[in-house]
Amino acid sequence: xxxxxxxxxxxxxxxxxxxxxxxxxxxxxxxxxxxxxxxxxxxxxxxxxxxxxxxxxxxxxxxxxxxxxxxxxxxxxxxxxxxxxxxxxxxxxxxxxxxxxxxxxxxxx
Amino acid sequence: xxxxxxxxxxxxxxxxxxxxxxxxxxxxxxxxxxxxxxxxxxxxxxxxxxxxxxxxxxxxxxxxxxxxxxxxxxxxxxxxxxxxxxxxxxxxxxxxxxxxxxxxxxxxxxxxxxxx
Numbered sequence: 001x002x003x004x005x006x007x008x009x010x011x012x013x014x015x016x017x018x019x020x021x022x023x024x025x026x027x028x029x030x031x032x033x034x035x036x037x038x039x040x041x042x043x044x045x046x047x048x049x050x051x052x053x054x055x056x057x058x059x060x061x062x063x064x065x066x067x068x069x070x071x072x073x074x075x076x077x078x079x080x081x082x083x084x085x086x087x088x089x090x091x092x093x094x095x096x097x098x099x100x101x102x103x104x105x106x107x108x109x
Numbered sequence: 110x111x112x113x114x115x116x117x118x119x120x121x122x123x124x125x126x127x128x129x130x131x132x133x134x135x136x137x138x139x140x141x142x143x144x145x146x147x148x149x150x151x152x153x154x155x156x157x158x159x160x161x162x163x164x165x166x167x168x169x170x171x172x173x174x175x176x177x178x179x180x181x182x183x184x185x186x187x188x189x190x191x192x193x194x195x196x197x198x199x200x201x202x203x204x205x206x207x208x209x210x211x212x213x214x215x216x217x218x219x220x221x222x223x224x225x
Contacts, residue, residue, distance in 0.1 A: 042200060042216035043152070087152070096142055096165070097214055101151035 004100035006088045011106045017076050020103045022088030026069040033089040033097060034062050034073045043087055043099075046073070075105075083107045111135070113217035115201050121223045127189040130220045132201030133182055140204040142214065143176055143186050147197045155199075158184065191224045198222070 003025035012018040024032065031050040035043040049055055049064035049071065061074040073086055085102040114133040122128055134141050143155040156166040158178045166176070173192070178184040188195055198219045206212035
């Protein structure tokens, strides 16, 4: 993904909270998605932010700051099944999604 | 409801052979995307169709790759001749609008291609 920056790997403990940060290019910005991808599976939609602020959805929350070109995904009460790759995605092309390379999260007991 | 359906799920082929990947988007979706995923490059958009018309094929690697969408319920991605560097997972995805306008993009399970 062009101009999307997120950590390559993270490790966290079951039951803990983890924050995955993402920075993106602000020009032509139309919205910021987070997708989850388990190994060997297709990406699935987690969240979409177009306005500044925090969007909460169960254990997962996503935050956006348009002026800073910054987003984060917050995962609470981590479970083993949350081990996956988390993809920060912007839509600056106007029609398709521009995927980052993802952050591989490992949840340990 | 059926999701995006891709075939084949797995294919192993010899270098130089033709490969055809198939996709049936979710009924009613007017946008279709072909993505390729590798460890090195992540998910890359290959081509985007809207209402069966190719809108952006700038991601298609080279002339060996071609894609068609003859109707709203079917698309193909063809590689001819295939090369080992084409080995990747190829995802088809569809959306009710353009992905850039905030519409969720739904992915198929992918076609895992290995060219030996």
